[in-house]
Amino acid sequence: MLDFTQDTIDDGGPSRTTKQAAAIDQALLDAYSNAVIGVTERVGPAVVRVEARSKAPNARQRGGLGSGIVISPDGFVLTNSHVVGSSRQIRLQDHEGIITDARVIGVDPDTDLALLRADGARNLHHASLGNSKSLRRGQLVVAIGNPLGFESTVTAGVVSALGRSIRSVSGRTIEDVIQTDAALNPGNSGGPLVSSAAEVIGINTAIISGAQGICFAVASNTAQFVLSEIIRHGHVRRxxxxxxxxxxxxxxxxxxxxxxxxxxxxxxxxxxxxxxxxxxxxxxxxxxxxxxxxxxxxxxxxxxxxxxxxxxxxxxxxxxxxxxxxxxxxxxxxxxxxxxxxxxxxxx
Missing domain, CATH: 2.30.42.10 (PDZ domain)
Incomplete structure (x- = not known):
């Protein structure tokens, strides 16, 4: 004897099973969205726009425009060395549009990292560096930056691979690089790659030209090493x-x-x-x-x-x-x- 229940009767409307599946899907989407929103609200205010200008108008290397992440309340900022270039005139703009000058503490082209310090800044919104060794492939990550001059732009994706190597502008190999599919555009360079725990686990550094969504970030553990070397010696000792x-x-x-x-x-x-x-x-x-x-x-x-x-x-x-x-x-x-x-x- 067949038992026709409400789940199996096709009356032209969605069954209970279909409704339950839809509710589960919606809950998962809400959880994903809430994770991205939470990370953005916590870390977004610590992301700054970095504008590097050269004193010499015809200088061969003029620096550029990119992003940075404030890592201490007294104004230390991590960004890319290729954003800073040879410039020593740096301007930062925060999420509220406030502009401040900054000075270059040190650069390390071998890892494409630079450390800046905002002049006279105190009690700034800042983010903490996490442990990149704890990352797993498939983990949710969020990239925050100022692509093409649009402030506080957020993209989300997953960790595609760990332990990659890419060539820096100095010709040296950057080891332990994070590969992600979080969309990056010109101007995102130097911005943070953030975990769902709102910790900075990478500094976005490069895009393979012509590739579809393959983006890279220098691991936070490498950034922590470079940061300590620059503070202690003014450069990275090798x-x-x-x-x-x-x-x-x-x-x-x-x-x-x-x-x-x-x-x-x-x-x-x-x-x-x-x-x-x-x-x-x-x-x-x-x-x-x-x-x-x-x-x-x-x-x-x-x-x-x-x-x-x-x-x-x-x-x-x-x-x-x-x-x-x-x-x-x-x-x-x-x-x-x-x-x-x-x-x-x-x-x-």
Missing amino acids: AYIGVSGQTAPVPRVHAVAAGVENRMGALLAQIEPNGPAALAGLLPGDVVIRLDGVDVNGVDDLIRVLDRDRINRKLEMDVLRMGRLRAIDIHPIERKPSARRESDPPSR
């Missing part, structure tokens, strides 16, 4: 050996003869006179395959190993020279902050 090079394959016959497993290495193209590499006896054409016990499978690996912990230490570098393995002692020094233009080749 080791320097005075070379430029490129990633190149290691011929199989050379690898077998030398007893190494590297398929790729860092081919040295230029050696700076009187630099650590020159003093150690390195030559153009040498292929670095290991430094301080760490395998080097390309220029990016060499850059990564040359961190602040290896400044003023004697390190052993393994190189292939004319197919023969050589161990060379090298003494990296601290790399000096550079005002190098974006078009100049990077050195390590």
